[in-house]
Amino acid sequence: MLLLSLLAIWILVAILTYRQVALAAASSIVIIAWLVLGAITPAMLSPWLVVPLAVILVVLNVGAVRRAVLTKPVFGMLKKTMPPISATERDALEAGTTWWEKQLFSGRPDWNEFAGISLPQLTAEEQSFIDNEVSQLCALLDEWKIQNDLKDLPPEAWQFLKDKNFFGLIIPKEYGGRDFSPYAQSRIMSKIASRSGTAAVTAMVPNSLGPGELLVKYGTEEQRQRWLPGLANGTEIPCFGLTGPEAGSDAGSIPDTGIVCKGMFEGQEVVGLKLTFSKRWITLAPVATVVGLAFKVYDPEGLLGDPNKTDYGITCALIPANHPGVEIGKRHNPGSPFMNGPIYGTDVFIPVDWIIGGAAMAGKGWRMLIECLGAGRGVSLPALSTASSEMNYRMVGAYARIRRQFNTEVGKFEGVQEATAEIAATGYTLEAMRQFVTKGLETGAPSVMTAMAKYHATELMRKSVEHSMDVVGGRAIQKGPRNFLVASYHSVPVAITVEGANILTRSLMIFGQGAMRCHPFLFEEMQAMQLENPAEGLKKFDKLFTAHLGHIANNMLRTKLLGLVGGRFSSLPANADDFSKRWYQRINLLSAALASMSDIALGVLGGNLKRRELLSARLGDVHSQLFIACAILKFHSAHPRTRAEDAHAEYALTRALYIAQEALRDFADNFPMRSLACVIRFVAMPWGSIVKKPNDHLIRELGDLIMEENPVRTMLAQYLYVSHDPEDAFGRVESTYQMLLSLGPVWHAFLKAKNSGKISGATTEEQAKDAAAKNIIQPQDVSRIVDYDARRFDCLITDSFDKL
Incomplete structure (x- = not known):
């Protein structure tokens, strides 16, 4: 009986923990249950059991005792091991907002909140702009000529961009801009990118990290009135100087300086800044009329008003490009001919009023930049990646x-289908991500979400391009105006490098920021440890740490229970259907496992986890793939059910959760405490795999679907500029494909007769006429077959040149 009673108490504690009952209430329930069981089993009331129970309850519930026995030792230990948070790190962590990614990190996503998220929609004005102005711009562009002849956009395209306010998409209407939503911006950039990556980058930069967004959010009204109308109508071309030879992804280490001093400006002595800077890789710099600049401000004479403060930190200012001392260098060559180059300056004097937001914003630049990186990371680069993959x-x-080998369409070979299935799933995934991420950007600037979007969108694009090159083969590697892949191939290195190199984004940012911003307690605990008043810090830490212990216990128990049942019986959105139900349940399990493993890693490794990048990157992969899976589910639920849609979503979801699962395995396999690593793995995956890789049947299905005019292919086309011009690199393939579709079974009947020797003739025309004479095809089909065969051959050949 005693064992049964103790088991009953253990089950009760587990239920209370799982249900997240408050500590005081849970303790009262346990005491009452213990007394009731003691009446049935007197041994429950023996001192050997009651005293330990009383000690545990007193330690947990009596604040003074808890702080002395539990919290204070932990507080002291962590304070020694946790590195201090610098002002720059604090700004980065406090900047921006959080969204659905925080729910996934909690271990218990609120699916009611998820069900209430609706995907973004275009306004009538935004749709009209995409259908008209964007299409008109695309018609002006020929990427081969841009890349190889002009080394720039054609003059008429530059003028069109200016005249139609392409550089003012994010600027409010009262300043002459279009004030479009993040989703509209993404759709615009994506459609342009489907025609010309060079034009897309040119239009992208003024609408992402740059003077426009910084002025809208932080500028003084005088600065807005001075600059925004010109930026909106294209009479001002902006660039932003952040990175340099010594500071790329580690932008916080920029060596560029601004020394506060007095100097002459327009005939008067004013307080200003003497700037010395050397910037590299600055897009639009060669044609810019206004330069946004990031630098570190030092005020040795206290001219900004605080005699005790010398080092203000990173600051942003706006400077006319023709200001004395500002030098725009020669162009860089990033592999694509968008304007990109260096900016220099030595002892360049500017008034302090040129700081964005005025003198009061000195030292606020890093936070400003972090909050404005969302447009580049969450909108522009994912839009380019999505366009390429679609x-x-x-x-x-x-x-x-169209292409046949061994008398078979090459897309029918299973080896090829392994690649084309990935291409199909990636196009679907990136569109789902684009819509989910831009919805999140409507709520603010979630820095963790946009880091995920930038890294995974560009990496998925890289893989999509590589698979595409494999399938198209020699036709893809021969450069020329017929090649529809080479521009995407050359754009990959740019995409993965700008706005933070992908390696560092994955290994440092996603989990590094994610753990701090998305964990319900961690950042506040670290802040408490750094309060100047130790007693106040301990008191605040005690409250947080107690709740944190409950959070850990809940997630560990939840992970174990969900692991045993594979996530079944866990909560679901109210609108979950038979397709999505199991995917939501698997996400519940992996989310709980992520939360549990994160707390274990933080507890064991402490501040060292920041340096164990291989481990933290894997936890970041889990977090990211769960977010991607949610994006896919939301996107899938927004469309009518078709088998084509289900197949694409099933493959994409399987891939995302398989990657998450394998990242958890790798984390456990490489965790430094081997015994704990085994426990971690067993708790999350007691039966082995949670999800397996896409199977061969699904690979073959997507391999077939990508060659058909299926609903997903049709849907993705609406986000692109699709040319039907047979003289265009893309239009040649598209128009040939449409001819093939129109022939239907006629082409296959002709080929079958030809390959079996039923018809004869030296040319396609002779063979087709013979097929018609033998009633294999109809007479009216002869010319259609001849025309298609000529177009088919033209589609396969590559360019050749007299000399290179």
């Missing part, structure tokens, strides 16, 4: 059906 879907799928 064009790969359309072009490679068509080409794989």
Whole structure:
């Protein structure tokens, strides 16, 4: 009986922990249950059991005792091991907002909140702009000529960009801008990128990290009135100087300085800044009329008003490009001919009023930049990646059906389908991510979410392009105006490098910021440890740490229980259907496992986890893939159910959760405490795998679908500029594919007769006429077959040149 009673108490504690009952209430329930069981089993009331129970309850519930026995030793230990948070790190961690990624990190996503998220929609004005102005711009662009002849956009395209306010998409209407939503901006950049990556980058930069957004959010009204109308109508071309030879992804280490001093400006002595800077890789610098600049401010004479403060930190200012001392260097060559170059200056004097937001914003630059990076990381670069992957879907799928080897469409070979299935799933995934991420950006600037978007969108694009090159083969490597893949291939290194190199984004930012911003207690605990008053810090830490212990216990128990049942019986959104139910349950399990493993890693490794990048990157991968899976589920639920849609979503979800699962395995396999690592793995995956890789049947299904005019292919086309011009690199493949579709079974009947020797003739025309004479095809089909075969051959050949 005693064992049964103790088991009953253990089950009760587990239920209370799982249900997250408050500590005081849970303790009272346990005491009452213990007394009731003691009446049945007197041994429960023996001192050997009651005294330990009383000690535990007193320690947990009596604040003074808890702080002395539990919290204070932990507080002291962590204070020694946790590195101090610098002002720059604090700004980065406090900047921006959080969104759905915080729910996933909690271990218990609120699916009611998720069900209430609706994907973004275009306004009538935004849709009209995409259908008209964006399409008109695309018609002006020829990427081969831009890349190889002009080394720049054509003059008419530059003028069109200015005249139609492409540089003012984020600027409010009262200043002459269009004030479009993040989703509209993404759709615009994506459609341009489907035609010309050079034009997309040119239009992207003024609408991402740059003077426009900084002025809108932080500028004085005088600064807005001075600059925003010109930026909106294109009479001012902006660039932003952040990175340099010594500071790339580690932008906080910029060596550029601004010394506060007095100097002459427009005939008067004013307080200003003497700037010395050397910037590199600055897009639009060669054509810029106004330069945004990031530098560190030092005030040795206390001219800004605080005699005790010398080092103000990173600051942003806006400077006319023709200001004395500002030098725009020669162009860089990033592999694509968008304008990019260096900016220099030595002892350049500017008034202090040129700081964005005025003198009061000195030292606030890093936070400003972090909060404004969302446009580049969450909108522009993912838009370019999405466009590339969706064009790969359309072009490679068509080409794989047009191109034949061994009397078979190359897209029918299973080895090829392994690649084309990935291309298909990636196009679907990136569109889902684009819509989910831009919805999140409507709520603010979630820095963790946008870091995920930038890294995973550009990496998925990289893989999509590589698979596409494999499928198209020699046709893809021969440069020329016929090649529809080479521009995407050359754009990959730019995409993965700008706005923070991908390696560092994955290994340092996603989990590094995610743990701090998304964990319900960690950042506040670290702040408490750094309060100047130790007693106040301990008191605050005690409250947080007690709640944190309950959070850990809940997630560990939740992970174990969900692991045993594979996530079944866990909570779901109210609108979950038969397709999505199991995916939500698997996400619940992996979310609980992520929360548990994160707390274990933080507890064991402490501040060292920051340096154990391989481990933290894997936890970041889990977090990211759960977010991607949620984006796919939301996107899938927004469309009518078709088998094509289900197949794409199933493959994409399987891939995302498989990657998350394997990241958890790798984390456990490499965790330094081996015994604890075994426990971690067993708790989360007691039966082995939670999800397996996409199976061969699904690979073959997507390999077939990408070659068909299926609902997903049709849907993705609406986000692209699709040319039907047979003289265009993309239009040649598209128009040939459409001819093939229109022939239907006629082409296959002709080929079958030809390959079996039923018809004869030296040319396609002779063979087709013979097929018609033998009633294999209809007479009216002869010219259609001849026309298609000529177009098919033209689609396969590559360019050649007299000399290079």
